[in-house]
Amino acid sequence: MKHLALWIFIIFCCAAAPSQAAETLSLQGSWTLKSAVYTKADGTVIKLSADDLKSVKILSKGRFSFVTVNKDGSFSSALTGSYQLNGDSYHETPQTGSVATMLNKTYEFKAKVEDDLWHHSGMEDGMKIEEVWQRLD
Secondary structure, X not given: OHHHHHHHHHHHHHHHOOOHHHHHHOOXXXXXXXXXXXXXXXXXXXXXXXXXXXXXXEEEOOEEEEEEEEOOOOEEEEEXXXXXXXXXXXXXXXXXXXXXXXXXXXXXXXEEEEOOEEEXXXXXXXXXXXXXXXXXX
């Protein structure tokens, strides 16, 4: 009986303990930008919603890709590269894309997922970024 109780306890602990693999998988999939607030160094605030532009980001096995189009359907930007998620720290390194100034730099963000929403915040080239992405799949 002691051994059975011990095995049940071990199985419960292993199942309840978050693993690095589970954390990495929590962002995998496709996301659409729901809203964003960008605060420039001079204090200028830019607020965007899904009505202003369409952006889709796909994450899979340490790689990311996103494309953004303007409200009128014209191309805005696209980037692809690698990402890492360690706890709530999300690092993104664009390696190819339409924004040359962002390539081969690593950007660090805080990531928080609640239900189907990914709250993404941090600094990017002197601008404070606050984005909310909604899971598509």
